[in-house]
Amino acid sequence: MRIQGCLRSMLVALAVATSALAAPACSKSPEITAESIDDNWALTEQHEPGSVVMTVAPDGQVKVLVKDRDGKPIEEGVSGTVTLKAPGKGGAPTTVELVPEPKSGGVLTAKLPALEDDLTEVGYEFKAKGSELKGVLHVPRGGTRELEENAKNGQDIKLDGTKGPNGGVLQIVGDDVIEIVADKETGDVRVYVLDLNLKPVPIGEREIKLGITRGGGSEVIVLAPGPDRLYFTGKLTVKVNPTKITVVVKDGGHTNVVLCGYRPRSVIVVGPSAPVLGILVATTWAVKVVARPTVVVHDDDDDDGRVIIVRKGKGKGKHKWRHKH
Template identity: 55%
Template sequence: MHARSALSIVALTTLIAGSSFAAGCKSEAEVSVSEESVAAAPVAIEEPLTEEHDGGSVGWDIAPDGNVKAIVKAPDGKPIDRDVTGTLTWKGPSGDTQVPLVLDAKAGVLVAAGPKLEADLTEVKYNVVVAGKPWNGVLHVPAGGTRVIVEGAKKAEKRPLPPGKTGPNGGVIQVVGDDVVEVVADKASGQVRVYVLDPDLKPIPVGNRKIKLGFVGSGSELIVLNPGPGGLYCVGTVTAKVNPTKLTVVVAHPTHADVVLVGYRPGMHVVIGPSAPALNVVVATTWNVGVVKVKTTPGVVVVHDDDDDDDDGRHVHVHVHGKHKGKHRHKHWH
């Protein structure tokens, strides 16, 4: 009895040990398979800035140090990890820098190492070629990288504006950090202004804010704005007098800078190409300064003076009637 019990104990111990060994081997195999699966899976880019092209999309993650990751996807959302190449061109003060986009087949993303982002906005042009078809675009990237644009959109989303609402001058309005701004440009002259608005969408002094714009449409350009008369707006000039399809706004304060891509919301795809919707920025205004001769006899001259307006943001119209020596001044808010 004792011997039989001893044999039973030995057999049971052997069975348990064998089971444990088998379980251990299974666990290691599972870990090994899991690790291989993770290694083979495409690397997910956390909150990319995604642009939609005809044939698919490109999600961008450009870091402050200039390192780039881009994931190219087909219309069904599946990653494209073969027959894809590209280049990036950084526009800088000392000239352009072009770097290749190289496919990391293991990670399933395009990677590049560009110059460090140092300016408020850096223009980065891209050319991604998918199965021989080029996808071209322009990004205006802040010093903090593309994630700053995503964060700016998240903050703006918490303060929604009335849908379709335009500014007091007919331009597009956008939440930028703690501010609401209106961007509007004159169709004839290309003069562009940015107004800072109060909760009732009325202009308030710009103060110590510095504003820069990145336009993308028929072309692309960066516009540095200067304080306007009376400090009620910032002003500059846009070369292309057409509505942009993309507009990036930087409002810099002494301690920080806020950046938004107008109309962009977290997770959305920015449409690129002929089907991209235009932003209502370029409108007909009364900002042009000029002398218009209405009659030759007895002689009426109307002077539209946009900048010499007592620094109060109003326009002064001076009418000289015939032989009368008096002048009539009319001021109107715009």
């Protein structure tokens, strides 16, 4: 009997210990909260009724926080879905409902398929305090983190307000500076690769696609090489200046993806009040393409604060941007 009593005491003690170990797991803190989501590679889109803070991970994990006009997290009464539309797959989009993350201060989560393409369209539709918030993100395989990191890499070089030789929008993508421009009459799009003097050079073996977002819709345009590989060409389905352009440039086994004009941790204005990217211009395509890339030799003792480009290769226009402080 004494042995049985000892066994019962041991079993009770073991059960108590097991319960004590399990208790912290039940009260586990959320991975991301309303206070920390901005520090976890999230993009913020500002709508009229409020803002959407969203992070998309490579494995398809989505975390969202909706804020009111005053920037305060809305902790209750938010519902909605996120939809993944993979380009060129031919299948139906995947739509998943968001669920609240307990003890997170208003963060909602959803699990989409993993990001397998170099550019994937992720749309969202939310309802909060009687208002609807709809939008689209074009994200690379690395998710929103990759967009944030690529924005950091190019933030020292200022091209804001500078127009390209054809009057289009300029953007640095990896080691390239490109011009995005479209004919406002036909909707024909061209993308040029530019040299040190912002003159077009041959595109080499690059590949480029654009994720276009505008009021009322979005699209992904896979551009084709133009004659003699002097530029890329494509066509807008709607002749309206976009509010967002996400650019993919592949070259030499490397892929770079950037959101045009985006700075790390900045707010992206969307909706009717969003500023547009003026790529639609009246053009005659009269700008000539330089036959060979420029070679610039940089003297490290020169401290004039200029932006330096170093080019090499036959017709590829490979180069490196550096901003000296």
